[in-house]
Amino acid sequence: MKGVVFDILRDMVEEGYGLEGWNAILEKSGSNGMYISTESYSDDELMGLVAAASEVTGIDVNDLVFLFGEYMVQEFHARFPIFFDRSKGLIEFLLSVDRIVHVEVRKLYPDASLPRFNYQKEGSHSLTMIYRSERKLCRLAEGLISGSAKFFKQSYIMTHDPCMHHGADECHLKIQLTGDANGI
Incomplete structure (x- = not known):
């Protein structure tokens, strides 16, 4: 999984739970939280963060993955508006x-x-x-x-x-x- 996905997950968590929430997730998952957008990281790393986020937030893992997908759209639009602007619906x-x-x-x-x-x-x-x-x-x-x-x-x-x-x-x-x- 590309580091940009981890960056977006961090942004989502910090928006809802602050830096303290992100740090709690990093601690619980054992991650150092250092991700470079263009680098690749293991799927297990991402799923570990999601599982930790579920514990910290109390949101079911499947629901959290769904909410992450919704959040990613806003981020993708901010980063790559042309993909959205070309479509009528x-x-x-x-x-x-x-x-x-x-x-x-x-x-x-x-x-x-x-x-x-x-x-x-x-x-x-x-x-x-x-x-x-x-x-x-x-x-x-x-x-x-x-x-x-x-x-x-x-x-x-x-x-x-x-x-x-x-x-x-x-x-x-x-x-x-x-x-x-x-x-x-």
Whole structure:
């Protein structure tokens, strides 16, 4: 996992729990907290921080991973606004993730280990993202989708079946826009 992800996690924790909260998480996880954005760190390091954050905050690990995904969207927009500004809405943006966003991320971080997405578009208001990753961070993907929907001010419902955590080879995240597809 790239150091930038650790930086964003630190920012989220400090925003909600201050420097004291981040230091408590570092102490509990045994991490020194020194991360360089362009360097790679083990997935175990990140999951150790998430587990420690769960203990410190009292937020369930799965819920925390989802909230982290939502938070990452604001950070990604602040760092890479062009990816968002090119899209007219949630579905168009989600379709760009594997085809454009991940291509550009690989230019910045050639050794990045990114999930893979395939898509099944079912009209202008519905999309199934087929998620594959050895990390099985589909809950993070759900949070990223939720954060993106908030950014584009669009409401949606999602089904997540099948799922790799239940023995499938891939996760199917079906997003259906609800209400006014142009905004909440």
